[in-house]
Amino acid sequence: MDLSECYKKVRQRTEDICSPLQTEDYVVQPVVDVSPPKWHIGHTTWFFETFILKPYFMGYQEYDSNFNYVFNSYYETVGNRVIRTDRGNLSRPTVIEIQLYRKYLDDAMYNFLSEGVTDDVKELLVLGLNHEEQHQELLLTDIKYILGNNPLFPAYSLDYKTPEIDHTDAGMITLDEGIYEIGFNGEGFSFDNEHNRHKVYLNSFAISPNLVTNAEYIEFIEAGGYHDFRHWHAAGWDWVNTNKAEAPMYWHNIDGQWHNYTYHGLQPVTAHQPVCHISYYEAYAYASWKGLRLPTEFEWEAASNQFKWGSRWEWTESSYLPYPGFAKAPGAIGEYNGKFMVGQKVLRGASEVTSPDHSRNTYRNFFQPELRWQFTGIRLAK
Amino acid sequence: MDLSECYKKVRQRTEDICSPLQTEDYVVQPVVDVSPPKWHIGHTTWFFETFILKPYFMGYQEYDSNFNYVFNSYYETVGNRVIRTDRGNLSRPTVIEIQLYRKYLDDAMYNFLSEGVTDDVKELLVLGLNHEEQHQELLLTDIKYILGNNPLFPAYSLDYKTPEIDHTDAGMITLDEGIYEIGFNGEGFSFDNEHNRHKVYLNSFAISPNLVTNAEYIEFIEAGGYHDFRHWHAAGWDWVNTNKAEAPMYWHNIDGQWHNYTYHGLQPVTAHQPVCHISYYEAYAYASWKGLRLPTEFEWEAASNQFKWGSRWEWTESSYLPYPGFAKAPGAIGEYNGKFMVGQKVLRGASEVTSPDHSRNTYRNFFQPELRWQFTGIRLAK
Amino acid sequence: MDLSECYKKVRQRTEDICSPLQTEDYVVQPVVDVSPPKWHIGHTTWFFETFILKPYFMGYQEYDSNFNYVFNSYYETVGNRVIRTDRGNLSRPTVIEIQLYRKYLDDAMYNFLSEGVTDDVKELLVLGLNHEEQHQELLLTDIKYILGNNPLFPAYSLDYKTPEIDHTDAGMITLDEGIYEIGFNGEGFSFDNEHNRHKVYLNSFAISPNLVTNAEYIEFIEAGGYHDFRHWHAAGWDWVNTNKAEAPMYWHNIDGQWHNYTYHGLQPVTAHQPVCHISYYEAYAYASWKGLRLPTEFEWEAASNQFKWGSRWEWTESSYLPYPGFAKAPGAIGEYNGKFMVGQKVLRGASEVTSPDHSRNTYRNFFQPELRWQFTGIRLAK
């Protein structure tokens, strides 16, 4: 597929994700971690304008200089940004105005790409497309939060297909101690945080081929897991008590039956599905209650070709830290990953809402330990 | 005018106020005191449904039982309400869904009114219309806040007419000491907080026939008024420092020239206009700096037939307290005014965005001393 | 009594109040409204040094220039002050160091007074002594808070004498409508906020000769008064829910029996004692539940020679506002009262911990409506 086609395909998918939304759904920001959908569609457009067209497309006319202020996310190098908590206060630019911006930018991009581009620009373009794929995932999780916290529990789309589960009755997979190579070394795109590929010494360990299911997690709830401090980190125990946590996010106990909000609306919890929307604190407490533990990201990667993954982002025990030899790119692009390498946990795998072709076993996702709005899950190790 | 016509006229004005809005403008809640326009149009509809149609219209079918939860404001008697800070998180019901609710309710109301109503119901209807007129004023002030805090400073409507100012060169009006009658005693509608009409003993006093102008207020700013604690209440001084207040709300100093956001967009401040969007703390500090004071609400009412008023809600020195003989109505309607009679200051007059026929010289508005989003102004006394 | 003797008597009483304390009790500040006792004894000393000796006693040597920074309370005119929340973080100066400062200042004062003073200075001295008497009251209430919130509930002093109650079986006292004179006009000291004496028109009203007792208040608790929003202001209802208020401050329900912390330690609540340590919100809600109301400060003063008062500061319905003709004194002394005239309610009477000779029926105390650590009570009117 040529660059224009790639570009078109990725951009189109963003619009497909938004097509079931009402105009009002594009606007709100119910919590600071969730961005309004219209911000996502403006921001991904601003990214191409700022990092490709403005520096590299001779004669390009900026669409609207105010938009830099509105759609920057966290790139300190390129000017003041709307502070994140304020995004949900902005009714303008309207959805249609942003769609016009998007159209203007896309037209300019097709013109630009039709002239042929240098390798440097190609690299930026691929980064921009991967960036947009990340925002597609965020769009889906943010939309779920927006609709799932509305007292009317509206469905997002009845066409949404919940993936089939791969469950096996096989026991734990064991790996021998020794040196393993970790990090990206294949063809194609990868993020800076997957480099350098390097050696890690692992002790022998065992890891489950299955994710923890809702039925298994309900056992933990019913055994009083949320009320027994022994299984929790001190910070996790504070989190439980401050938030009065009793179950995964989106779960509601209606007349003794657990329900959860899904893209189809409020539904009874499906027993055999992998548990979803849990914090790291909950994943850790569950593992502790089972007498097991979470895998490190190195164990996960070393064993990843021996089990199926891809429906849940899986919490690992590892903190998000640079690999040996990691170096930030110069300029704003260098702000992409490195500046977040403190206070976050690594997740491995991918989830049912990850964009196609946007997952690999060296991909490192990362979130603060209390966050639950991603499609997070649990795989146990020992 | 018969009841149906009155009803139609008031309800239509709400829709006229909203007609320049984009769908997105209906949704946001940038601060807790501002409600999303779609909430206002749903809430005023819910009011008639809850207090008139459900109890009095035999066979009336509630439109949607979830809406009670969404559109209740602060009536504890009628069930849980969406906490005020959450209103801006709700993308659903959509604007169109609320407009359909509004249409359904209006049709039912016309049917109901065509059958003739008792005096009790008529009284509730008049209350409901006055309630809607209050929300029309709030709609206009909330819309100003929503657009005026957007970095693009979009105009609301170029058709909006800023009222002419009545300025006189006459000196202060003086009144003799003695007993004055205060409170409502005319025909037509009044709120419970305007009763009972009662006697108040006033010392002799003088009051200005004019409101303080922007030009006069700029003198206060330029004299360092915001930096001299001697003119401020202790609580006001904390407010200045916490909020880094330097000028009225909506004012921006651009290259040494004061601008303010108006319904026509960002405009240079007009010198001879009455100053607007100031807190009680600022009104008090300005008066102190001038060696004068604010009038009490009793002084204001006693002198009110000797000056023009109606473009600004005017801060008074009086706290919002019950008049002698004040009594709450039984039930939810009784929650209307009495429960706010602590910690608020009285404003008298009316403003340029007050609904027609919704002002009188006994009307008591009230706000916390730090609030500025209303069209508040200053009249001096001594 | 000559000035030196007056001075000595008042200063000695401060020391008497502190004599049962342990050194540690002088240091802590459990909430922002409570000051450490050592701060009170330093601050009252600083007051005389700053406003009398430094300006008027030729050749006076300031004890320690750092102490201005540490012991200023809220007088913005005389330099930076330790912000109020930080007072409890200061272990130095030590109690002994402050006692030495106190001794140094007292010696200088006696020398100064022995030379004879002008009327201006005499006026400041009397203000300083009244100021110290106010801090004596605060010392006693702050000490109660410090010990009463300690899990060991230590007694302050078994020598403390709880006053006898004056209870009468007579019914409500009624006063006719008409003009009453309000404000100070006697001999001796008064605060600026008691002036000017002025005329007020009152409707006829009735007021109870007795304070509400603990037994009566327990009826309110048992009738579910803390769980029925109808009796509360909106702000009061928020306060109840935020603070999970269920009873007056210092009350603990132990095995179904109400106890309260007293200067003698934790004791069963005495049924016939006037209820104490309640907020304005609670006083208002109790009155509403009884179908009655609180008196205004004008009603209270007009009727005050017909009932006994002096064991509780009594909440009134009045907000703390300037009387007609009120004017601040120039300079720092002028910061004494006027700057607090927003957002506070007036209390009338005096309490069992008020200093002797520091009460009169024109005295206006004032606090925010949520505060309870003073010896506050309820008198009903209608």
Added chain:
Amino acid sequence: MDLSECYKKVRQRTEDICSPLQTEDYVVQPVVDVSPPKWHIGHTTWFFETFILKPYFMGYQEYDSNFNYVFNSYYETVGNRVIRTDRGNLSRPTVIEIQLYRKYLDDAMYNFLSEGVTDDVKELLVLGLNHEEQHQELLLTDIKYILGNNPLFPAYSLDYKTPEIDHTDAGMITLDEGIYEIGFNGEGFSFDNEHNRHKVYLNSFAISPNLVTNAEYIEFIEAGGYHDFRHWHAAGWDWVNTNKAEAPMYWHNIDGQWHNYTYHGLQPVTAHQPVCHISYYEAYAYASWKGLRLPTEFEWEAASNQFKWGSRWEWTESSYLPYPGFAKAPGAIGEYNGKFMVGQKVLRGASEVTSPDHSRNTYRNFFQPELRWQFTGIRLAK
């Protein structure tokens, strides 16, 4: 040395540390992370009572059952504890009362130890003594905070000896890539978090034999390091701006000259001393500005026999996580370390206020990245 002598020596050192304090210094808690000295001396006593005498000393009489409530720190297993922010509000028990408790407990311990103890008890005793040594370090850092944040800047003790610096002109030390053994495997006491000793694969790296000095750190300040977001983590940049950080903790710029609070009072900063009292965020930003990085805890341990350490706790790039095979002890003792293994960074080395014999190259200290009140420093790697 026999057990009683060991016990006596460690306990005596706690009292020596406190001997220069005034009674008032024992009481205050200026920030949540600092505990009042009297709490430390009570808590270390409570530890021996709770974990040794009550379970193992037949017939032991608990000193005061209320003290469990007051002196528990974070051991959820043994009952409710005074929440950490409240410690500074407690004037009772007094310092003398706690010293009597300490004496009572020590007498009982000597009796108990004289009878001979089992290996299990011996292990607990050694843990208790190491625990007390940790609190000795905290006492010294908390005392520094209490006095160093007092506007009078009182000296702690002029007898305190600032250690000599070991500075070498040699260049960086380099280690080859390969497998290194990490974790405790010697004789004597170690904490659970130092186990299991395990293999780690390290790339080749270089590490400085010297700590970064004040003079070097001032270059960073003067180069605008605190104002250049590029060197900071996103969370660090928020920290800088929220706290308006401009220099290490305790530093004050007086007339253009940097001073810092020391145990001798406020002193000019000594250029050749290692920089101290910096957060992880600052350590990271400094390293980034130099084009270098912090070592991991594994690199530090692997190289630690080739450089001098012991005057500063040194921030590493590693997050505080369990070693392979780490297991919590059963019961309350198991709460010691494991529950903190999220959100904290590892520090290696020891500091000038670490207790003698309480340091080793496998010791893992840990703090949140924003904390600065420990004697923290910077060693660079690449």
